[in-house]
Amino acid sequence: MTTNLIQAHGLTKRYGDFVAVAGIDFHVAKGESFGLLGPNGAGKSSTMRIIAATSQRTGGDIKILDKDPNLHGPQIRAHLGVVPQQDNLDTELTVEQNLFVYGRYFGLSSSFIKNKIEELLDFAQLVEKRDVKVDALSGGMKRRLTIARALISEPDILMLDEPTTGLDPQARHILWDRLFRLKEQGVTLVITTHYMDEAEQLCDRLVVMDKGKIMAEDSPAGLIKTYSTKEVLEVRFGSERNAEMSEKLKQHCERIEVLPDRILMYADDAEKVLEEIIKQGIHPITSLVRRSSLEDVFLRLTGRSLIE
Amino acid sequence: MSITTEPKVVKPYGALYVAEYRIRNMMRFKALIVMVSIGNPFLYLLSIGVGVGALIDSNNLIDGVPYLTFLAPALLANAAIAGGMDETVFPTLHGFKWGKIFFGINSTPITGSQIAIGVFLAAMARVVFLVTIYWIVLYLFGALETSYSWLAIPTAIFAGACFAAMMLALAAKMENDNLFFTFISRFVIMPLFLFSGTFFPLSAMPIYLQWIGWISPLWHATELGRFLTYGREISNQMLFLHVAFLSVILIVGLFFAVRYYTRRLAK
Amino acid sequence: MIIATAVEIADRRAGRLGDKYYAGRARSVMNRNFTAFKSSTWLVVLSGFIEPVLYLFAFGFGLGQFIGDVEVSNNVISYAVFIAPGLLATSAMNGAIYDSTWNVFFKMHESRLYQGMLATSLGPLDVALGEIAWALLRGLIYAIGFVAIVAPLGLIPSWWGILAIPASVLIAFGFAAIGMAITSYISSFQQMGAINLALLPMFLFSGAFYPIEVFPESAQILIKALPLHHGVSLIRGLTLGEIDISLLGHAGYFVIMIALGLFFTTKRLTALFMR
Ligand SMILES: Nc1ncnc2c1ncn2[C@@H]1O[C@H](COP(=O)(O)OP(=O)(O)O)[C@@H](O)[C@H]1O
Ligand SMILES: [Mg+2]
Numbered sequence: 125m126t127t128n129l130i131q132a133h134g135l136t137k138r139y140g141d142f143v144a145v146a147g148i149d150f151h152v153a154k155g156e157s158f159g160l161l162g163p164n165g166a167g168k169s170s171t172m173r174i175i176a177a178t179s180q181r182t183g184g185d186i187k188i189l190d191k192d193p194n195l196h197g198p199q200i201r202a203h204l205g206v207v208p209q210q211d212n213l214d215t216e217l218t219v220e221q222n223l224f225v226y227g228r229y230f231g232l233s234s235s236f237i238k239n240k241i242e243e244l245l246d247f248a249q250l251v252e253k254r255d256v257k258v259d260a261l262s263g264g265m266k267r268r269l270t271i272a273r274a275l276i277s278e279p280d281i282l283m284l285d286e287p288t289t290g291l292d293p294q295a296r297h298i299l300w301d302r303l304f305r306l307k308e309q310g311v312t313l314v315i316t317t318h319y320m321d322e323a324e325q326l327c328d329r330l331v332v333m334d335k336g337k338i339m340a341e342d343s344p345a346g347l348i349k350t351y352s353t354k355e356v357l358e359v360r361f362g363s364e365r366n367a368e369m370s371e372k373l374k375q376h377c378e379r380i381e382v383l384p385d386r387i388l389m390y391a392d393d394a395e396k397v398l399e400e401i402i403k404q405g406i407h408p409i410t411s412l413v414r415r416s417s418l419e420d421v422f423l424r425l426t427g428r429s430l431i432e
Numbered sequence: 433m434s435i436t437t438e439p440k441v442v443k444p445y446g447a448l449y450v451a452e453y454r455i456r457n458m459m460r461f462k463a464l465i466v467m468v469s470i471g472n473p474f475l476y477l478l479s480i481g482v483g484v485g486a487l488i489d490s491n492n493l494i495d496g497v498p499y500l501t502f503l504a505p506a507l508l509a510n511a512a513i514a515g516g517m518d519e520t521v522f523p524t525l526h527g528f529k530w531g532k533i534f535f536g537i538n539s540t541p542i543t544g545s546q547i548a549i550g551v552f553l554a555a556m557a558r559v560v561f562l563v564t565i566y567w568i569v570l571y572l573f574g575a576l577e578t579s580y581s582w583l584a585i586p587t588a589i590f591a592g593a594c595f596a597a598m599m600l601a602l603a604a605k606m607e608n609d610n611l612f613f614t615f616i617s618r619f620v621i622m623p624l625f626l627f628s629g630t631f632f633p634l635s636a637m638p639i640y641l642q643w644i645g646w647i648s649p650l651w652h653a654t655e656l657g658r659f660l661t662y663g664r665e666i667s668n669q670m671l672f673l674h675v676a677f678l679s680v681i682l683i684v685g686l687f688f689a690v691r692y693y694t695r696r697l698a699k
Numbered sequence: 700m701i702i703a704t705a706v707e708i709a710d711r712r713a714g715r716l717g718d719k720y721y722a723g724r725a726r727s728v729m730n731r732n733f734t735a736f737k738s739s740t741w742l743v744v745l746s747g748f749i750e751p752v753l754y755l756f757a758f759g760f761g762l763g764q765f766i767g768d769v770e771v772s773n774n775v776i777s778y779a780v781f782i783a784p785g786l787l788a789t790s791a792m793n794g795a796i797y798d799s800t801w802n803v804f805f806k807m808h809e810s811r812l813y814q815g816m817l818a819t820s821l822g823p824l825d826v827a828l829g830e831i832a833w834a835l836l837r838g839l840i841y842a843i844g845f846v847a848i849v850a851p852l853g854l855i856p857s858w859w860g861i862l863a864i865p866a867s868v869l870i871a872f873g874f875a876a877i878g879m880a881i882t883s884y885i886s887s888f889q890q891m892g893a894i895n896l897a898l899l900p901m902f903l904f905s906g907a908f909y910p911i912e913v914f915p916e917s918a919q920i921l922i923k924a925l926p927l928h929h930g931v932s933l934i935r936g937l938t939l940g941e942i943d944i945s946l947l948g949h950a951g952y953f954v955i956m957i958a959l960g961l962f963f964t965t966k967r968l969t970a971l972f973m974r
Binding site for chain 1: 702703704705706708709710712713718719722724727728730731734735738739810811812814815816817818819820821822969973
């Protein structure tokens with residue numbers, strides 16, 4: 125008996141000839157908040173659906189609460205709350221009906237569901253919207269309702285597939301706040317995202333995925349420490365001159381990345397680098413000193429940006 | 433598909449670009465369209481024409497002609513109407529709601545009215561195709577008696593155009609597609625289909641139901657068709673009235689189609 | 700009182716036959732449909748009845764004036780009496796096919812409703828059975844409505860006609876089971892269009908509108924192989940009170956359809972719901 129709620133070895137998913145998940149290993153421990161970070165098409169959703177026992181793996185092994193999802197789908201799903209990438213709320217029903225009907229799918233008693241609904245409407249800040257049909261909700265409200273719905277069965281693991289993609293900044297912050305509270309309550313979270321700030325905010329530990337493979341695994345801070353410097357200097361010279369300038373800049377930093385619109389110079393003290401190059405008579409159009417982020421980790425690991 | 437042409441060039445041809453896009457879209461379904469276009473007339477003529485015809489002709493002739501002959505122009509006009517509806521209702525709902533393509537097209541210099549007219553023209557292309565095939569099948573079944581029965585092709589297309597224009601307007605106006613489908617198809621289209629003198633003369637219905645025929649483009653087109661395919665006796669005034677009614681419906685339908693398209697795109 | 704958790708409820712069924720497909724809660728899917736049904740417009744609800752009734756008036760009473768009486772085996776009956784059972788069988792077919800093909804396809808691919816259901820501790824068989832059961836319940840209500848309208852008009856001469864109601868549910872079950880099995884093999888709206896194309900000849904050549912004896916023997920053999928013909932014959936036998944062994948044959952046809960349909964639907968459940 126392990127304390128890991130989820131344990132995967134060589135997990136693979138093919139769609140026809142196409143390999144979406146190419147043999148990955150990972151585990152999720154009880155109470156932790158685990159993230160899958162990667163660009164679109166990395167295979168995050170495919171992995172999530174396999175964990176959620178709604179899609180069958182085509183290779184490798186996975187155990188969720190020590191059970192094989194191919195054999196014990198309903199029993200495993202009773203432990204899970206699922207927030208899919210695209211909302212699939214029941215558009216023919218109201219907010220409250222959505223929650224009630226969903227609770228019944230789990231076989232929960234109606235008195236239990238009714239109490240739970242009050243708590244969840246409050247949690248999702250949807251008390252006033254209880255009798256509104258789902259179509260009339262904003263994107264952020266729909267997302268919160270989907271999360272509330274996933275919580276109706278008091279799941280041990282909450283699965284969130286890109287919980288804030290497509291939301292405006294304010295709606296995202298409300299959602300992060302709600303998820304943070306769940307985390308504090310000890311709910312195990314499995315989150316996918318292609319936003320580094322989201323991963324940094326919410327995840328204790330994450331894997332970086334690209335093209336169906338896991339490129340690295342650690343805490344956000346650990347990943348930054350391993351794969352990047354403390355700080356980054358971003359400089360721009362105009363798109364024609366960036367390549368030419370990079371030759372001259374190379375010697376001033378630990379590592380350099382030339383993007384189409386800017387140059388990233390990695391160093392532990394970026395301020396000093398900036399001073400140095402200005403002393404050399406190099407004057408970028410704009411310059412910016414910032415801390416390293418997961419974006420830099422991803423760039424280092426794959427040579428590409430997270431959001432393309 | 434993106435349309436990026438200078439406004440000056442687009443203006444007169446905008447509708448044609450939209451029509452071209454719609455027809456390209458239909459071409460993806462061409463196997464199905466051809467199969468339905470040929471299959472439908474055969475199946476209807478064999479079953480209702482021959483099957484029900486056997487029951488009727490052994491009793492009495494309607495209008496003094498075999499039932500198949502009586503039925504043929506009504507089926508022809510009805511096929512045109514069904515085709516015209518198919519190619520306006522779904523593209524409109526799709527364009528506004530499901531796929532939201534129209535909003536993309538509208539962000540180019542192409543206007544709402546050009547989109548409406550373009551969808552209409554594409555629908556008419558389909559109607560012309562299927563009516564022509566239908567007429568050929570009717571001919572093969574020997575359901576056409578006059579030498580000028582081909583004139584029933586344009587009258588049927590006329591009916592198809594009327595419905596296409598009306599549906600274009602309605603589908604753009606109605607935002608609740610679920611209700612729209614159910615309501616329009618079951619409470620409007622179906623009664624019009626059944627009670628427009630399609631399967632039996634309007635006069636066989638109680639007088640208080642006969643108005644259904646009068647407001648139905650299907651009846652007017654069918655009467656014209658019967659005049660043209662087997663020489664049903666109809667006075668000149670009535671012939672004029674039928675043509676006038678269809679013309680009014682077509683013009684009013686197109687007017688509202690253009691108006692509702694423009695309005696909904698501006699939302 | 701101790702309230703069972705989702706996990707306890709799911710674990711109760713663990714180890715039983717088919718526990719990965721069926722959680723024993725098809726009812727919760729019906730409950731969802733009932734909730735949606737309650738809040739839909741009464742017009743939509745009513746419209747389920749209207750189609751066969753309109754056909755009955757147009758053909759039975761309109762066209763019927765030109766047809767007069769029809770001879771079926773040894774009975775001479777009016778045309779309206781002749782087509783009423785045909786229309787009942789046809790509307791049972793149409794409703795069941797719609798629910799098991801378009802409706803399932805839509806909830807699968809467009810509204811993704813089933814993805815939501817299957818993220819819970821329901822199994823795919825709960826969803827399939829719940830949907831079929833709901834379709835049948837609705838079919839039952841519509842059949843009762845139709846009989847309630849046509850019986851007072853004298854279009855159901857025999858008391859055996861009461862059995863037309865369960866018979867039309869049987870017919871609906873057969874078509875729904877086959878329809879769902881077919882939907883599991885379908886991946887595009889184009890292919891859905893082909894289903895409608897296949898239904899048309901069944902509708903037109905079922906014997907609902909005229910005795911199929913007008914066609915040559917060889918064509919009749921083909922028609923008699925089609926399921927709707929058996930549905931029409933079964934219900935017509937009951938409404939006319941012509942009870943004989945052939946009715947069992949017609950009913951048997953649907954029992955086989957149900958068995959085959961359910962067999963393939965179950966076999967394809969993973970393909971249908973867990974792609
Ligand atoms: N049902 C499917 N059929 C075929 N290909 C799929 C299917 N689902 C996902 N894919 C493909 O698998 C790859 C990974 O998809 P997904 O797991 O959704 O990635 P992510 O969630 O990281 O964006 C993509 O290239 C996608 O096109
Ligand atoms: Mg995804």
